[in-house]
Amino acid sequence: MRQSGEAVVESLAIRPPLRALDLGCGDGTTAVPLAQAGAEALGIDIARNLVEAGQRRAAEMGLANLNFQHGDAGELQGVADHSFDLALSMFGAMFSPWPFDVARELVRVVKPGGRIVMGNWIPNDPTSFVSQLLKTSAAFAPPPPEGFISPATWGLESHIVERFGQAGVPADRITMARDTGGSEKDRREHPVDLKARAPTETLIHSRDRANKSESP
Numbered sequence: 001m002r003q004s005g006e007a008v009v010e011s012l013a014i015r016p017p018l019r020a021l022d023l024g025c026g027d028g029t030t031a032v033p034l035a036q037a038g039a040e041a042l043g044i045d046i047a048r049n050l051v052e053a054g055q056r057r058a059a060e061m062g063l064a065n066l067n068f069q070h071g072d073a074g075e076l077q078g079v080a081d082h083s084f085d086l087a088l089s090m091f092g093a094m095f096s097p098w099p100f101d102v103a104r105e106l107v108r109v110v111k112p113g114g115r116i117v118m119g120n121w122i123p124n125d126p127t128s129f130v131s132q133l134l135k136t137s138a139a140f141a142p143p144p145p146e147g148f149i150s151p152a153t154w155g156l157e158s159h160i161v162e163r164f165g166q167a168g169v170p171a172d173r174i175t176m177a178r179d180t181g182g183s184e185k186d187r188r189e190h191p192v193d194l195k196a197r198a199p200t201e202t203l204i205h206s207r208d209r210a211n212k213s214e215s216p
């Protein structure tokens with residue numbers, strides 16, 4: 001999946017200086033290329049072993065502008081309001097059981113005029129290996145507890161609009177696109193890998209300065 005992080009960062013046309021948050025960062029698939037592109041990057045993940053692995057990677061790569069910390073996407077303790085120009089989450093925050101809290105936290109930590117970008121798998125997508133894998137494993141798993149909200153609902157436009165709407169973001173500030181992920185080079189060199197992680201849905205939200213007073 002390493003190339004997927006590079007492709008996302010490439011598509012964002014990062015122009016330093018900027019502060020970037022990678023939520024549900026794993027060991028830095030996207031946070032590392034963000035830092036390499038010149039961002040002051042922070043990766044947050046709920047898995048402490050991945051946070052440690054990310055810290056090791058950053059040290060080995062000599063990336064002084066990349067840090068990792070433990071945290072929960074639904075409650076970003078110790079992360080100040082309006083502290084990032086860009087907050088992104090590639091298949092990470094979608095796994096929080098509290099999707100409305102995730103949207104609220106993403107909006108809270110991004111500066112007015114900043115961007116939120118999410119990559120989420122689309123439920124039941126016939127062209128997506130991961131979507132099919134999730135669907136198949138769910139069929140063999142015991143029924144989820146009452147109130148369980150499937151991570152795959154982050155791949156549905158109506159849910160995205162509702163969640164960010166509750167966080168104060170008007171629908172006309174939300175853009176969604178289906179994407180197979182990866183770069184052209186990836187597609188040529190790793191067609192099978194790419195198929196395995198396609199497609200994604202990307203949300204790009206620019207907080208509107210004019211709506212600053214309406215946002216939390």
Ligand SMILES: C[S@@+](CC[C@H](N)C(=O)[O-])C[C@H]1O[C@@H](n2cnc3c(N)ncnc32)[C@H](O)[C@@H]1O
Pocket residue numbers: 001023024025026027029030044045046047050071072073074089090091092093095096097
């Ligand atoms: C499919 S992996 C994606 C990792 C990375 N973003 C990437 O693209 O390689 C999902 C990640 O989300 C993290 N995660 C799951 N629930 C989380 C939560 N509530 N808060 C923060 N991270 C979470 C997992 O620990 C894992 O690292």
